[in-house]
Amino acid sequence: MVINRVTADGYKNLEGIDIELDPKMNIICGENAQGKTNLVEAVWLCSGCRSFRGTRDKDFIGFVKDAAKVGMDFTDSVRKQRIEFEVRRGSVKDKIVTLNGVKLPLLSKLFGCFRCVVFTPEDLNLIKGSPDNRRSFADLSIAQIKPSYVSALNKYNMILAQRNAALKSVGRDGSGAEFLDVWNEQLIKAGTYISVLRYAFCITLNNYTKPLYSSITNGIEDMDIYYQSTVFEKFDGRLNNTEELEDEYAEKLKASAENDLRAGFTTVGVHRDDIGAYINGLSVREFGSQGQARSAALAMKLAHAKILKAEQGEYPVMLLDDVLSELDEKRRRFILNNIEDMQVIITCCDEKSVTDMASGKIFRMEKGRTDIFDN
Numbered sequence: 001m002v003i004n005r006v007t008a009d010g011y012k013n014l015e016g017i018d019i020e021l022d023p024k025m026n027i028i029c030g031e032n033a034q035g036k037t038n039l040v041e042a043v044w045l046c047s048g049c050r051s052f053r054g055t056r057d058k059d060f061i062g063f064v065k066d067a068a069k070v071g072m073d074f075t076d077s078v079r080k081q082r083i084e085f086e087v088r089r090g091s092v093k094d095k096i097v098t099l100n101g102v103k104l105p106l107l108s109k110l111f112g113c114f115r116c117v118v119f120t121p122e123d124l125n126l127i128k129g130s131p132d133n134r135r136s137f138a139d140l141s142i143a144q145i146k147p148s149y150v151s152a153l154n155k156y157n158m159i160l161a162q163r164n165a166a167l168k169s170v171g172r173d174g175s176g177a178e179f180l181d182v183w184n185e186q187l188i189k190a191g192t193y194i195s196v197l198r199y200a201f202c203i204t205l206n207n208y209t210k211p212l213y214s215s216i217t218n219g220i221e222d223m224d225i226y227y228q229s230t231v232f233e234k235f236d237g238r239l240n241n242t243e244e245l246e247d248e249y250a251e252k253l254k255a256s257a258e259n260d261l262r263a264g265f266t267t268v269g270v271h272r273d274d275i276g277a278y279i280n281g282l283s284v285r286e287f288g289s290q291g292q293a294r295s296a297a298l299a300m301k302l303a304h305a306k307i308l309k310a311e312q313g314e315y316p317v318m319l320l321d322d323v324l325s326e327l328d329e330k331r332r333r334f335i336l337n338n339i340e341d342m343q344v345i346i347t348c349c350d351e352k353s354v355t356d357m358a359s360g361k362i363f364r365m366e367k368g369r370t371d372i373f374d375n
C-alpha cells in the first residue's frame with residue numbers, strides 16, 4: 001500500500017498541505033508543535049480508525065477555521081483510490097466522507113480500505129502499560145484482518161454494559177438476579193468468538209515476534225507471547241468445538257456470579273483478558289528492564305505490519321511518529337532494516353538523526369505548512 005499524495009487544510013493547525021510522497025521513505029522534520037503529528041494523525045484517520053491521540057471529531061477543525069479537509073490518493077495492489085473527508089464547524093456529525101467519490105456515512109466505514117500501522121513513543125509502553133493497551137493492539141490487528149471481528153466486539157461491549165447495569169440494579173436480597181441470564185447467552189457467544197480469534201492471533205503474533213526479538217538481542221534472549229484468557233485455561237484442540245467452549249464460558253460466568261453481584265460489574269470475560277510477553281521465561285511486564293520492554297513492544301509493532309502483509313498480500317503504510325528519537329542507535333537501525341519494504345512516514349525534530357540512515361523525501365514542517373527540504 002502506497003500513499004501517492006496527501007492534502008490537508010484546516011485540520012488542526014495544518015494549512016494548504018499538498019505533498020506527493022516518496023513510495024518508500026518520507027521524513028517530516030520540524031521543531032516541536034509545528035504540526036508533524038497532526039499530519040500523521042490526518043493520514044491515520046483515513047484508515048477509518050479513531051485518532052490515536054484520542055482527539056474528538058469537533059477538535060479536528062483548526063481553531064480559527066470553519067472546516068477541516070483531508071484528502072489522500074493511495075495505491076493498493078489492485079488500483080489507485082482516493083479518500084476525502086471534511087468536518088464542518090456546526091455540523092460535526094455530518095461529516096462528508098468519500099471513497100473514490102462515493103459518499104460514506106461515517107469515517108469508520110473507511111476501515112479496511114486503506115491500512116497503516118502507527119508507532120508512537122506511547123507504544124513503547126505497550127508491555128509495561130495496562131492490559132487494555134494490549135487488548136486494543138490485538139483487537140485492531142485482528143479487525144484489520146477480519147472485519148467481522150469489529151461487530152462481535154461491539155456486540156460484546158454493548159451486552160456487557162447492559163449486564164453490568166443489571167448487576168447494579170440487583171437488590172441486596174438478590175432480587176432481580178434471574179435477569180442476568182438474559183444477557184449471559186449473548187455475552188457467551190460473542191465472548192467465545194472473540195477468545196478464539198484472539199488465541200489464534202497470539203499464536204501468529206508469537207511466530208512473528210520470536211525471530212524479531214531474537215534478532216534485536218543477537219540471539220541471546222528468547223521472547224514468547226501467550227494469550228491470557230480470564231475464561232479459558234486451554235484452547236488446544238478445541239478451537240472448532242464452539243459448543244464445548246461456550247459451555248465452559250457459561251460455567252465460568254456462573255461460578256463468578258456471586259463475585260459479580262458483590263462487585264457490581266462482570267469480573268470475568270474477554271474484557272479482562274491480557275497478552276503476556278515473556279523473555280527467557282520471565283514476564284517482561286513484571287520483571288523486564290525498560291529496554292527489554294521497549295524491544296518487545298518494537299517486535300510486536302513490526303510483527304503487526306508483517307502479519308498484515310502475510311494475510312493481505314501487501315504491507316500497510318508505516319507511520320513512525322517521533323519514535324526514532326526515543327530509541328538508541330541499535331534499535332533505530334533495527335526498525336529501519338525491518339521496514340525497508342514498506343512505505344514509511346517518519347517524523348522527527350532533527351532530520352540528521354535519520355538522514356544518515358535513510359534516503360527518500362524530506363519535508364520540513366513549520367507552523368502547519370510543509371516545504372520540500374533541499375538536502
Ligand SMILES: Nc1ncnc2c1ncn2[C@@H]1O[C@H](COP(=O)(O)OP(=O)(O)O)[C@@H](O)[C@H]1O
Nearest residue numbers: 012013032033034035036037038059061062063
Ligand atoms: N484544533 C486545532 N486548531 C489549531 N491548532 C491546533 C489544534 N489542535 C492542536 N493544534 C496545534 O497543533 C500544534 C501541535 O501540533 P503537533 O502535530 O502535535 O506538533 P509536532 O510537530 O510537535 O508533532 C500545537 O501548536 C497546537 O496548538
Ligand SMILES: [Mg+2]
Nearest residue numbers: 036037038322
Ligand atoms: Mg509530534
